[in-house]
């Protein structure tokens with residue numbers, strides 16, 4: 001059980017740190033009136049797209065939510081909300097992708113949009129993590145069996161998130177660079 005919960009928290013942290021890094025770069029460059037390092041912004045975006053959005057959230061939906069519901073039908077509202085939150089995150093992801101592309105093409109309005117979107121997205125991702133912990137994980141720790149947790153740990157563990165397992169700045173930078181070729 002502990003390992004699965006740690007993995008969830010590590011991945012939520014990696015997602016929010018990456019969004020914060022993206023926001024910081026955007027804000028700094030807007031303030032200085034200089035173009036950002038678009039390659040780095042693309043790298044940060046690519047991580048969020050490939051890991052938290054394409055792999056981790058779907059893994060929660062496939063391996064955690066159904067078993068929570070099987071064990072406690074009373075968690076339906078909380079699980080529905082968590083699924084809705086994941087869909088909302090995908091909406092932020094799409095808008096951020098578009099704004100980044102426009103910024104890189106030279107649209108002067110797109111830079112501020114990137115900064116605002118990254119800020120909204122990270123606030124929402126944090127809220128989602130808090131509510132999911134409060135309303136879904138709190139039920140899971142009460143009703144899931146050791147075998148359930150074992151299956152969830154295996155499923156979550158199959159997603160090799162390069163930032164969630166990174167320790168410190170240099171490690172994260174190397175992990176992001178390594179994504180370039182993948």
Ligand SMILES: [Fe+2]
Nearest residue numbers: 057060082132
């Ligand atoms: Fe989630």
